[in-house]
Amino acid sequence: MRVIDLNKTFGSVMAVKSASFDVPGAQMIGVIGRSGAGKSTLLRMINHLTPATSGSILIDGRDILALRGAARHAWQRDCAMIFQQFNLVPRLDVLTNVMLGRLNRHGTLRSLLKVFGREDIARGLHALERLGIADQALKRAEDLSGGQQQRVAIARALTQDPRMILADEPIASLDPMSAQVVMDSLRQIHERDGLTVICNLHTLDTARTYCDRVIGMRDGAIVYDGPAHAVTTDVARDIYGADDSFNEGVTSTVLEPDDRRAAEVAYLRAAEAGA
Numbered sequence: 001m002r003v004i005d006l007n008k009t010f011g012s013v014m015a016v017k018s019a020s021f022d023v024p025g026a027q028m029i030g031v032i033g034r035s036g037a038g039k040s041t042l043l044r045m046i047n048h049l050t051p052a053t054s055g056s057i058l059i060d061g062r063d064i065l066a067l068r069g070a071a072r073h074a075w076q077r078d079c080a081m082i083f084q085q086f087n088l089v090p091r092l093d094v095l096t097n098v099m100l101g102r103l104n105r106h107g108t109l110r111s112l113l114k115v116f117g118r119e120d121i122a123r124g125l126h127a128l129e130r131l132g133i134a135d136q137a138l139k140r141a142e143d144l145s146g147g148q149q150q151r152v153a154i155a156r157a158l159t160q161d162p163r164m165i166l167a168d169e170p171i172a173s174l175d176p177m178s179a180q181v182v183m184d185s186l187r188q189i190h191e192r193d194g195l196t197v198i199c200n201l202h203t204l205d206t207a208r209t210y211c212d213r214v215i216g217m218r219d220g221a222i223v224y225d226g227p228a229h230a231v232t233t234d235v236a237r238d239i240y241g242a243d244d245s246f247n248e249g250v251t252s253t254v255l256e257p258d259d260r261r262a263a264e265v266a267y268l269r270a271a272e273a274g275a
């Protein structure tokens with residue numbers, strides 16, 4: 001993937017400014033930066049959840065920002081999104097939630113009727129097994145812990161057969177142990193399946209532990225792009241724009257404007273409808 005001079009403005013706010021980077025092969029990338037730095041907007045533009053103002057994103061030489069209609073939905077299927085708030089259907093059982101990831105692989109009629117075949121069930125169960133929660137398959141999603149729900153969301157993403165996983169602060173709502181399990185799962189998917197995982201993270205130590213590469217954003221611009229191990233305290237201070245009193249433990253945020261939630265819900269509905 002090549003991201004070239006990507007920009008996003010919201011009114012007078014330049015959320016992402018001239019972002020450019022290449023992902024030459026499967027990588028696990030952590031995007032860090034303080035609240036409002038533009039991390040979510042960057043991920044959302046890659047997935048088409050937020051339209052870019054200008055720039056291009058080339059995959060196999062094709063600008064995915066120019067895609068419309070079915071081609072655009074096919075791309076959204078190829079880059080599965082994982083959200084901080086899991087975005088499961090709370091009253092549906094876990095297995096059905098996971099199989100929803102298969103819907104936009106099928107034709108419209110099958111998708112509308114939510115008809116799952118044997119292969120869908122097998123794939124759903126296999127994904128749950130990989131995430132270590134197959135025993136929860138028949139429970140309602142809302143009855144699971146936050147960490148388990150995020151693993152269900154990852155299993156759903158896997159059943160989409162994605163080329164890439166984009167995770168927007170996947171552990172921000174989780175306790176430390178659940179966060180570790182979720183990050184271990186994403187790392188394992190990256191290594192075993194050879195998928196690129198781009199993950200917005202709000203703690204530096206998580207990025208250092210799990211990612212090979214870190215992209216640091218400040219005020220919409222990429223101010224660091226390099227190996228995770230090279231993110232020293234000085235580099236971090238530059239990314240977070242903090243003074244000498246900078247404390248690594250204090251980084252991003254969990255605030256999420258309502259309009260973004262609405263966009264996520266619309267995205268998932270479209271996926272469910274097999275649009």
Ligand SMILES: Nc1ncnc2c1ncn2[C@@H]1O[C@H](COP(=O)(O)OP(=O)(O)OP(=O)(O)O)[C@@H](O)[C@H]1O
Nearest residue numbers: 010013015034035036037038039040041252253259
């Ligand atoms: N839908 C929107 N409408 C208007 N402004 C927005 C919208 N989404 C993001 N912004 C603004 O764009 C800038 C970048 O926001 P973004 O959410 O991408 O940052 P972030 O680094 O992900 O922050 P956080 O860690 O708080 O989620 C901020 O100034 C934010 O207020």
